[in-house]
Amino acid sequence: MNLAVGAFLGLAVAVCWLGAAGFARLRAPLDRVHCVTFVNVAGGLALLVAAVLADGVSDRCLKILLVLVVNLVGGAVVSHMTGRAVTQRAGGA
Numbered sequence: 001m002n003l004a005v006g007a008f009l010g011l012a013v014a015v016c017w018l019g020a021a022g023f024a025r026l027r028a029p030l031d032r033v034h035c036v037t038f039v040n041v042a043g044g045l046a047l048l049v050a051a052v053l054a055d056g057v058s059d060r061c062l063k064i065l066l067v068l069v070v071n072l073v074g075g076a077v078v079s080h081m082t083g084r085a086v087t088q089r090a091g092g093a
Contacts, residue, residue, distance in 0.1 A: 001053060008050035015042040029086050033079045040075050044068040 019039035026032050048068055051061045 005050045005054045008046045008053065012043045012046035012050070015039060015046060019043075030083050033082055037075055037079055040071050044071060 016039055019035045019042075022035040022038070023032050026035065044064075045068070048061065048064050051058075051064050055061055
């Protein structure tokens with residue numbers, strides 16, 4: 001059990017590093033938004049699975065799930081607003 005928890009926490013850290021590398025490598029702001037979204041989704045899911053494996057279904061897991069859902073919904077809205085602002089500033093529709 002502890003090995004699986006450590007593996008998922010390690011996966012969350014690896015996801016963050018991969019997202020940071022992608023963010024540094026990509027030049028366009030719209031592409032960078034995808035890196036941030038990837039880190040939010042994949043890292044959040046790995047953290048949620050690690051918490052469920054460590055505690056079972058508990059208050060902490062439900063709070064992590066709530067933060068993940070709010071982050072997914074709110075992150076999608078912010079991503080679309082940012083993308084629209086960037087395209088309008090560049091002279092698009």
